[in-house]
Amino acid sequence: MIRLPDDAPFTAEQRAWLEDFLTKTLAGVAIPSKPSGPAVPVTVLWGSQTGNAEGLAKKLLKRLKKGNFEPKVEDLSTYDRSTLPAEKNVLIITSTYGDGEPPDNAADFYQWLLSSEAPALEGVGFSVLALGDSSYPDFCKCGIDIDLRLADLGATRLVDRIDCDVDFDTEFKQWSEALVDLLAPETMVVPGQDEALDQSEEGYSKKRPFPSAILQNFNLNQGGAKETHHIAFSLEGSGLSYEVGDALGLVPENDPAVVDEILSNLGFNTDTDVPLPNGKEASLREALLKYYDIGTLNKSIIQKWQPRSGSPYLRSLVEADDKKAYEDFCWGRDLIDLVVDHPADFSDGEDFVGILKKLQPRLYSIASSPNAHPGEVHLCVGIVRYESHGRKRGGICTTFLADRAKGATPGVFVHSNKAFRLPTDIETPVIMCGPGTGIAPFRAFLEERKLQGAKGGNWLFFGNPHQTSDFLYQDELEAYVKDGTLDRLDLAWSRDQKEKVYVQNLMEQQGEELWKWLQKGAAFYVCGDASRMAKDVDQALHAVVAQHGGMSDEQAAEFVNQLKKDKRYQRDVY
Ligand SMILES: Cc1cc2nc3c(=O)[nH]c(=O)nc-3n(C[C@H](O)[C@H](O)[C@H](O)COP(=O)(O)OP(=O)(O)OC[C@H]3O[C@@H](n4cnc5c(N)ncnc54)[C@H](O)[C@@H]3O)c2cc1C
Ligand SMILES: Cc1cc2nc3c(=O)[nH]c(=O)nc-3n(C[C@H](O)[C@H](O)[C@H](O)COP(=O)(O)O)c2cc1C
Known part of the structure; x- marks a missing residue:
């Protein structure tokens, strides 16, 4: 408490108010x-x-x-x-x-x-x-x-x-x-x-990512069409901490080959400095490599591009303003397609970057427990590669990690996800459904549950196209079955037989047991693809509850809603 000198010329009331005011002001408290x-x-x-x-x-x-x-x-x-x-x-x-x-x-x-x-x-x-x-x-x-x-x-x-x-x-x-x-x-x-x-x-954050050394980076798939990398980053000296269930934000860089192709197709002097989203300046090449999004298209960029371009196709697209037509055009195309196929007029580099959005960090579900790997954070990253409109393409961040990150120290930050947490009571059984890269947080959960000596029971549903090539973390998961950390491991290899089998099919096959676990108070977790898998798993969960709990569809929906409210149904889907 600040005290005024005894001889300060104030009444007792004025003195009390002023002392309170000064104390609060210096403490950074709002004063009415x-x-x-x-x-x-x-x-x-x-x-x-x-x-x-x-x-x-x-x-x-x-x-x-x-x-x-x-x-x-x-x-x-x-x-x-x-x-x-x-x-x-x-x-x-x-x-x-x-x-x-x-x-x-x-x-x-x-x-x-x-x-x-x-x-x-x-x-x-x-x-x-x-x-x-x-x-x-x-x-x-x-x-x-x-x-x-x-x-x-x-x-x-x-x-x-x-x-x-x-x-x-x-x-x-x-x-x-x-x-x-x-x-x-x-x-x-x-x-x-x-x-x-x-x-x-304060400290390292999304605004100030930590430059992290890559400790390990290898493909978990054994041949086959898929490429999924296990990547370990060092957090040594960062002061960053995380909990299982959190995500890691990662700042990628664009592909220099694509940047150079864009530059060589622009009709103005590209050898200039341009403003960056952070208020600083850099050469146009540096800006396109590290600061601006040159990836997939959307309605907003097409609307900005079209008035500068003589392209009749883009004009009709913008005039029609049809959601489906925009989606069809954007699918499988990137900025380079506008630059090459629908050239537009820009006065200079500043004018050009003026229509681009900032390159955004990507989030990845953390695949490690900080207690099992102090000073490290692990990810399980599905590398995005595809061919469309006559061009080989890749996801910005995933190809950066797979092809261009050697020796790099990418910026990372922890993105807390309080909506995806293990039960605080280690006696609570846990059911995890994580096909593909959805396995990531469950690797972390299992490491943590093992260290906790959790007795509540752990059940994992995992799936991918082929057992021989796509059994991610096979050794670890089989070891967990052996040492009793995993009570159940149900595997769906969708393309290893004529009939496609997915995790949601296994859930329904094991419906009676699943219902018993839910009756014992189990928490149910889903991670991975949002567009199809998470919806199918949600439907399967409703079906299991209705069938084995003897409920109508409405009652099953009510039951599942209650699971959500009780934090016993949590999803990390993307
Ligand atoms: C909370 C959260 C957690 C996540 N956790 C993980 C994780 O653990 N592991 C993981 O791998 N990912 C995870 N993701 C996804 C991740 O953040 C990225 O979105 C993903 O890695 C792709 O990033 P990218 O920069 O490589 O691709 P981008 O450059 O962003 O490109 C992706 C886009 O490419 C286009 N595209 C992709 N394939 C095709 C195709 N075949 N044909 C045409 N167009 C195509 C689509 O428009 C797609 O949206 C998570 C996302 C969130 C939000
Ligand atoms: C899988 C996925 C789907 C999304 N869908 C939309 C969408 O349809 N419309 C939208 O405006 N934002 C969408 N977003 C962006 C989120 O709303 C945005 O990232 C937001 O900041 C997330 O806030 P939250 O962490 O509180 O959920 C999506 C993000 C992800 C990862």
Whole structure:
């Protein structure tokens, strides 16, 4: 507590106020500039698949706690929605997943809100921050739908919704400060307070990735068409820590051969410096190698490209504004196809990079337990290679890791995923379903469960096309069966026989046993392909519950929903 000198010329009341003011100011606490009224109630709700929206909701809570608010934060899956009509101020932060779908923890709330069951919401103030990625056709759809529906139901929009692209920090600040200004304008922002709020972001992070040495990098497949790399990175000296279930963010570099082909096809002097997304400058070549996205196409870049290009094809595509036509054109094409097949006019390098998006880091589910591999983090990466429109192509990050990362120290950061965690009680049985690279977090889970001496039982469903070439981590998994860490290992080799067999088929075959495990309180985890596998596994889970639990489809859906709410059904799908 700051004390003023005894002879300072203040009354006792003035002295007490000033001492309190100075103490709080130096501690970085918000000061109400005048005696504040009753605290403003605010409920922050989040819908999040990989932790971004959840992180922002918690950041907002911290911010509100510094002002004249009575805030609480809730996961949309556990929020008691019967209280919604009585809320004064509801702030919703949600991402969009799959093809314009809500994240898992928001699915139930979303369905209910958009249904005829949703109540009138007059008297409720709300605002929505929608997270998304503008390269998806249904940009921020979940947030948009929730925002429109709340207004439809009679709630009052406090601050306009903001649709955030992959970099959302600026928009988050803008949105949250607008709300604070509106709801409790007397909360004075003390200089430096924002920095105090951001202190948790010190050290290596997404904004400041750690240059990590690659310790191991090899193909786990034994021949065959697939290429899946096990890659170990060093975290030595980074101060970074992670938990099993987290993901690693990785900053890739573009393929120099593609960059050079782009440069040689541009009709202006390419030997110049250009601005970078981080505000600095670099040569155009360096900028295209490390800072700008020169990969797959989407509607947004075509719309920017078309007016500069004389291409009649692009003109008709943009004029038709048809989602399917855009998707068909973009599939299997990259920036190089626009440069070569639909040349456009740019005055210089700055003009050219002005229409490109920042090269984004990629996320990978961590495949190691930090307790089994201190100072290291392991990934299991499926290398993306394909041929389309007469050209051999590859995923930016995966070909960087497979072909161009020798001797490199790629930037990495830990992306916490609290929505994908082992049960805290080691007696709880665990069922894991992770075909293909979906095995990654389960390798970490098994390492951790073994170290924990978890007695609850571990069951893994794994699958891939062929047993001989695609049995990832075969030695480790078989050793876990031998030493009893794995109680059950069910393997689906989809192309080793005439009939295709997938993990979801094995789940249904083993339905009776699966139901017994669920009855014993097992937690069910899924990781891997979101577009088909995760949906099929979800259907299989519903079918098993209905058949072996003797339930109707509606009751089975209710049971599975309850599993989600109890954090006993968690997914890390992409
Ligand atoms: C939370 C999370 C966890 C993840 N964990 C893992 C993991 O553990 N292991 C893993 O391997 N990946 C994982 N991923 C996926 C990973 O982040 C990358 O998306 C993936 O590695 C591809 O990145 P890339 O840069 O190589 O490909 P990009 O350059 O991003 O290109 C991918 C794009 O190429 C196009 N494409 C791909 N194949 C074809 C084809 N045959 N024909 C036409 N077009 C095609 C598609 O448009 C596709 O979207 C995860 C993703 C998330 C969000
Ligand atoms: C598999 C996958 C599907 C996605 N689908 C969409 C989409 O349809 N529309 C969109 O705007 N964003 C989409 N996104 C982007 C996410 O909404 C965005 O990354 C967001 O920041 C994630 O926030 P979260 O971690 O809180 O879930 C998708 C991301 C992934 C990995």
